[in-house]
Amino acid sequence: xxxxxxxxxxxxxxxxxxxxxxxxxxxxxxxxxxxxxxxxxxxxxxxxxxxxxxxxxxxxxxxxxxxxxxxxxxxxxxxxxxxxxxxxxxxxxxxxxxxxxxxxxxxxxxxxxxxxxxxxxxxxxxxxxxxxxxxxxxxxxxxxxxxxxxxxxxxxxxxxxxxxxxxxxxxxxxxxxxxxxxxxxxxxxxxxxxxxxxxxx
Amino acid sequence: xxxxxxxxxxxxxxxxxxxxxxxxxxxxxxxxxxxxxxxxxxxxxxxxxxxxxxxxxxxxxxxxxxxxxxxxxxxxxxxxxxxxxxxxxxxxxxxxxxxxxxxxxxxxxxxxxxxxxxxxxxxxxxxxxxxxxxxxxxxxxxxxxxxxxxxxxxxxxxxxxxxxxxxxxxxxxxxxxxxxxxxxxxxxxxxxxxxxxxxxx
Numbered sequence: 001x002x003x004x005x006x007x008x009x010x011x012x013x014x015x016x017x018x019x020x021x022x023x024x025x026x027x028x029x030x031x032x033x034x035x036x037x038x039x040x041x042x043x044x045x046x047x048x049x050x051x052x053x054x055x056x057x058x059x060x061x062x063x064x065x066x067x068x069x070x071x072x073x074x075x076x077x078x079x080x081x082x083x084x085x086x087x088x089x090x091x092x093x094x095x096x097x098x099x100x101x102x103x104x105x106x107x108x109x110x111x112x113x114x115x116x117x118x119x120x121x122x123x124x125x126x127x128x129x130x131x132x133x134x135x136x137x138x139x140x141x142x143x144x145x146x147x148x149x150x151x152x153x154x155x156x157x158x159x160x161x162x163x164x165x166x167x168x169x170x171x172x173x174x175x176x177x178x179x180x181x182x183x184x185x186x187x188x189x190x191x192x193x194x195x196x197x198x199x200x201x
Numbered sequence: 202x203x204x205x206x207x208x209x210x211x212x213x214x215x216x217x218x219x220x221x222x223x224x225x226x227x228x229x230x231x232x233x234x235x236x237x238x239x240x241x242x243x244x245x246x247x248x249x250x251x252x253x254x255x256x257x258x259x260x261x262x263x264x265x266x267x268x269x270x271x272x273x274x275x276x277x278x279x280x281x282x283x284x285x286x287x288x289x290x291x292x293x294x295x296x297x298x299x300x301x302x303x304x305x306x307x308x309x310x311x312x313x314x315x316x317x318x319x320x321x322x323x324x325x326x327x328x329x330x331x332x333x334x335x336x337x338x339x340x341x342x343x344x345x346x347x348x349x350x351x352x353x354x355x356x357x358x359x360x361x362x363x364x365x366x367x368x369x370x371x372x373x374x375x376x377x378x379x380x381x382x383x384x385x386x387x388x389x390x391x392x393x394x395x396x397x398x399x400x401x402x
Contacts, residue, residue, distance in 0.1 A: 070292040
C-alpha cells in the first residue's frame with residue numbers, strides 16, 4: 001500500500017544514520033527470527049538481546065505477544081489480521097533500525113510474502129534467521145501447550161498443524177536449535193551481527 | 202481496545218529498564234508535541250533532537266508525515282483514520298520509551314481524547330508540550346501552503362480552519378513559539394527533559 005501523498009512533506013531529521021552509528025558503535029539493522037511455535041524463538045531472542053547488550057551494543061526485542069498488547073491490540077488471528085500484524089511489526093522494526101538500534105524481531109511469520117514485505121520495509125540490513133526445527137520436536141517441547149490445543153481442534157489455523165509454514169529458501173542464517181545448544185546458537189548470531197552491522201568482524 | 206488474551210504469554214525480556222537507564226544515562230520517556238500546523242512542531246522537534254543528542258542523550262523523532270510513509274501507509278485522513286494514526290503513534294512511542302529512548306513525537310493531535318490515549322499507552326513519563334500559537338500567526342507562516350488550500354476548500358477538515366483544535370488544559374509545558382525564539386524554546390524543553398528523565402536536574 002502506498003501513502004496518500006498529498007499534503008505530506010518529508011521532514012529533515014537533524015540526526016542522521018552516520019551520527020547514530022558513531023555513537024552506538026554499530027549501524028541499525030533487523031535480525032528477524034522466523035520459525036514454528038516451540039522452535040526456540042523467544043528463548044534465543046532474549047539470550048541474543050542480553051549477549052548484544054553486554055557487548056555494548058543496543059538491541060531491542062520485538063515479538064508478537066508483546067506487540068499484540070499495544071500497537072496490534074486491535075488485531076485478531078484471522079489471515080488478514082496475521083498479515084497486518086507482520087506488516088506493522090516490519091514497519092516498527094524499520095523505525096527502530098533507522099534510530100540505530102539492532103532489532104531482534106521474533107515472529108512465527110509463516111508466509112514468505114509477509115517476511116519479504118518486512119525486509120522491504122527497511123533500508124537497513126535485514127538478517128532473516130530461520131529456527132529450523134522439525135515440527136515433531138516442537139510438538140514435543142510445546143512450552144505453551146498450544147500444539148496440544150491445536151491438535152484437539154481448539155485453535156484453528158495453527159501453524160504446523162492446520163496452517164502451513166513456508167520455510168525461507170535463502171535465509172541469512174539457519175539454526176537447528178535441536179542440534180545446537182543455546183550458547184552455540186547465540187555465538188553464531190553474534191558473529192552474524194558483528195559481520196553485518198559493525199565494521200569490526 | 203483490549204488484546205485478544207487467549208494463547209498469549211508474556212515474554213520475559215532479558216534487559217530491563219534499569220539496565221538501559223544505566224547505559225544511556227537517562228530513562229526512556231515521551232515528549233509529545235501538539236499544536237496547529239505552522240506552530241513550529243517540526244522545527245522545534247528537530248532542534249530538540251539535535252540538542253539532546255549532542256548532550257549525549259538518545260532521542261528519536263516520530264512524526265505524522267514520516268509514520269505515514271510506513272506503519273500508517275494504510276491510513277487516510279478520515280476522522281477514524283486520524284484517530285488510528287495517533288493511537289499507533291502513541292503505541293510506537295511507548296515501545297521506544299520502553300527501549301530507553303527519548304521519543305520526540307510531533308503530531309497536530311487535535312483531540313484531547315487521542316492524546317490521553319497516547320499518554321495511557323506508556324508506562325514511562327509522558328511530557329505533553331503544547332506549541333501554543335494563535336491560528337492567525339500559523340496562517341501567516343503557512344510553511345507548506347496548507348492553510349491557503351484549506352481556506353480555498355481544497356483540504357477538508359483542516360485543523361484550525363474547518364476542524365477543531367482542543368488545546369491541552371494542563372500540558373507539562375506550554376510554549377509560544379511566536380514570542381520565544383527557537384533556542385529559548387529548546388532551552389526550556391531540555392530543562393524539562395533533564396528534570397523528568399535524568400537524575401541530575
